[in-house]
Amino acid sequence: MITLDNMNIETSIAGLKMENPTMLASGILGQTGRSLLRVAKEGGAGALVTKSIGLEARTGHGNPGILELDTGLLNAMGLPNPGIDDFEEEVQIARRSNVPIIGSIFASSPDDFANLASRMAGHGADAIELNLSCPHAQGYGVEMGSDPIIVESIVKTVVEAIQIPVFAKLSPMVPDIASIALAVEKGGGHGVVAINTMRGMSIEPEMGMPVLSNKIGGLSGPAIKPVGVRAVYEIAQKVKIPIIGVGGINTGRDAIEYIMAGANAVQIGSGVHYRGIDIFKKVSQEIQDFMQKNNYSQLDEMIGIAGVK
Amino acid sequence: MGHHHQNAKMHAVTILANRPEAANIFTLEIDWIPRDKLLGGQFVMIWIPGVDEIPMSLSSANTTSTLTIQKVGEASETLGRMKPGDKIGIKGPFGKGFEPTGQNLLFIAGGVGIAPLMPAIVTAQEQGKEITLAIGAASGDAIAFRDKLTSMGIDIRIATDDGSEGHKGFVTTLVEELLAGGNYDQILTCGPEIMMAKLLELANLNKIPIQCSLERYMKCGMGICGSCDIDGLQVCKDGPVFDGQTLAGLEDFGKSKRDRSGKKIGF
Numbered sequence A: 001m002i003t004l005d006n007m008n009i010e011t012s013i014a015g016l017k018m019e020n021p022t023m024l025a026s027g028i029l030g031q032t033g034r035s036l037l038r039v040a041k042e043g044g045a046g047a048l049v050t051k052s053i054g055l056e057a058r059t060g061h062g063n064p065g066i067l068e069l070d071t072g073l074l075n076a077m078g079l080p081n082p083g084i085d086d087f088e089e090e091v092q093i094a095r096r097s098n099v100p101i102i103g104s105i106f107a108s109s110p111d112d113f114a115n116l117a118s119r120m121a122g123h124g125a126d127a128i129e130l131n132l133s134c135p136h137a138q139g140y141g142v143e144m145g146s147d148p149i150i151v152e153s154i155v156k157t158v159v160e161a162i163q164i165p166v167f168a169k170l171s172p173m174v175p176d177i178a179s180i181a182l183a184v185e186k187g188g189g190h191g192v193v194a195i196n197t198m199r200g201m202s203i204e205p206e207m208g209m210p211v212l213s214n215k216i217g218g219l220s221g222p223a224i225k226p227v228g229v230r231a232v233y234e235i236a237q238k239v240k241i242p243i244i245g246v247g248g249i250n251t252g253r254d255a256i257e258y259i260m261a262g263a264n265a266v267q268i269g270s271g272v273h274y275r276g277i278d279i280f281k282k283v284s285q286e287i288q289d290f291m292q293k294n295n296y297s298q299l300d301e302m303i304g305i306a307g308v309k
Numbered sequence B: 001m002g003h004h005h006q007n008a009k010m011h012a013v014t015i016l017a018n019r020p021e022a023a024n025i026f027t028l029e030i031d032w033i034p035r036d037k038l039l040g041g042q043f044v045m046i047w048i049p050g051v052d053e054i055p056m057s058l059s060s061a062n063t064t065s066t067l068t069i070q071k072v073g074e075a076s077e078t079l080g081r082m083k084p085g086d087k088i089g090i091k092g093p094f095g096k097g098f099e100p101t102g103q104n105l106l107f108i109a110g111g112v113g114i115a116p117l118m119p120a121i122v123t124a125q126e127q128g129k130e131i132t133l134a135i136g137a138a139s140g141d142a143i144a145f146r147d148k149l150t151s152m153g154i155d156i157r158i159a160t161d162d163g164s165e166g167h168k169g170f171v172t173t174l175v176e177e178l179l180a181g182g183n184y185d186q187i188l189t190c191g192p193e194i195m196m197a198k199l200l201e202l203a204n205l206n207k208i209p210i211q212c213s214l215e216r217y218m219k220c221g222m223g224i225c226g227s228c229d230i231d232g233l234q235v236c237k238d239g240p241v242f243d244g245q246t247l248a249g250l251e252d253f254g255k256s257k258r259d260r261s262g263k264k265i266g267f
């Protein structure tokens, strides 16, 4: 009989040790050191990804920047961030959590990415996540992230500039996401994060106009889970580097779908809205409950099994 | 334990009336009510199509709801021009409200800060509590809900910046006098943060529990974007009403806030 105590849900990604496989996704409560700290301490996240940070401060798009839909959230925050200079203090505070801190960055050229990455590493981040997939900020993200040649060049430039692991976060809005993941691997990247949000729109019929000030936003939450699971599954067939699955995870079973598709860890964003800041604890517990019922003792035993059956 | 997820869907609602409330302050009545009983301090995000979306407290909610708004910029001024039949978008209600406890309550409003206090004052009176209300305003004509409060028979003390009515100067000076003479079980306040920081000091000095309603720049209103952060707490979700014990432990309270990019700035 397996008891909960020896149900092992520890995992490790490119040398980053996590007590549980849940990470905070970028852009949710990741703008200040103290909110990051809280997501680890009170929320139970195994690792923390910061808000995506750029070279300069940006106020982002105007309000409304987000709304809830029947099956997810639609947001166009527009990458608001205080700029890399002001972010050192936040990373330093977040480090008190003693869980890995992954600094997310966005830029419009390989050199800017490398510059930001080395500053973020200097601030004390344990790894870098390249946001190659923001669907609603002109000139950043998904335009670059859909071209394997550009992706490989960005990853390579960043990997050569710093000593810590580099992950690339990909958009599902490409014909073949596995080929983009392969470009990350070829560039020397240490992991792939999939998926970011998908472009969507919501119109308020009474007003006859789109709700978001940016009109188009990124869809997240339960609506995109099958897309994310499919993306991770396809990537796992093509690359050997670790995969971090994200998109619509609200429960332990959602996380396990990603893990069985091939993810070594998962990220949770919109779920913080649906289940509160302690969703990381809840999902970790639900993963353990599932493992106990189904006779798994190690997370490793579940990773990628759907791809070999 | 159970997490109560506050729905953040957008609803188009119709304006039923637009009434002047005081100098530069008006009240919009809307054809919408919150699902659960409203606590003063809880707020909604109001979408003015083509202009902006801003946080607003609900100043009442019965068979219809009201918003009591001071004109300070483009969004509030546009709302001020709205007529019955016009439509706005609404999300919420969000956040934690005031919880009046004890028998003898001291409410303190700075300017339009009276709006989120109103539902708490009305409920407290229904429960037969003793109510004192101190209001600080720019001038005598800028005091909202005067008729309503008078008809409720509430004991009102007034401080004005220009001395046009009541005590000339800070409402905190009035409060110091009230605390010296009275025996209050709780202080409930909304107004400029510098005022509330001073009130927290006075409350602690007099060992009276206090609840304050805070403001920060809000984008999502639903506790996920981090825009309204104060020391890792989200004002939109963990507040906007906080108790004195929580506030006493915060570095930023009364000192700094964040601009729209997340940069820390002083008050």
Ligand SMILES: Cc1cc2nc3c(=O)[nH]c(=O)nc-3n(C[C@H](O)[C@H](O)[C@H](O)COP(=O)(O)OP(=O)(O)OC[C@H]3O[C@@H](n4cnc5c(N)ncnc54)[C@H](O)[C@@H]3O)c2cc1C
Pocket (backbone or CB within 6 Å): A063, B043, B052, B053, B054, B055, B056, B057, B058, B067, B068, B069, B070, B071, B072, B073, B074, B075, B076, B077, B112, B115, B116, B214, B215, B216, B217, B218, B219, B240
């Ligand atoms: C929880 C909460 C409840 C509020 N309740 C009331 C109320 O009952 N009555 C009332 O008159 N006012 C209330 N306010 C303040 C109100 O939101 C601002 O006055 C309004 O946003 C001003 O918008 P504007 O376009 O007219 O002015 P602007 O020129 O855009 O701004 C004027 C001031 O309002 C602030 N402001 C603008 N947008 C926002 C935003 N998205 N979030 C927070 N602050 C903002 C700005 O920082 C600035 O200090 C409340 C604020 C909060 C946070």
Ligand SMILES: Cc1cc2nc3c(=O)[nH]c(=O)nc-3n(C[C@H](O)[C@H](O)[C@H](O)COP(=O)(O)O)c2cc1C
Pocket (backbone or CB within 6 Å): A025, A026, A027, A028, A051, A052, A066, A073, A075, A077, A079, A104, A131, A169, A195, A196, A197, A219, A220, A221, A222, A224, A246, A247, A248, A249, A267, A268, A269, A270, A271, B224, B225
């Ligand atoms: C409000 C909000 C802000 C976001 N900001 C970022 C961001 O700055 N950088 C980024 O890479 N992804 C950002 N995302 C995408 C999330 O990190 C995540 O990839 C996506 O929401 C799918 O996961 P979920 O369904 O768990 O939310 C944001 C998502 C939301 C809802």
Ligand code: FES
Pocket (backbone or CB within 6 Å): B217, B218, B219, B220, B221, B222, B223, B224, B225, B226, B227, B228, B229, B234, B235, B236, B237
């Ligand atoms: S306004 Fe987004 S977390 Fe409060």
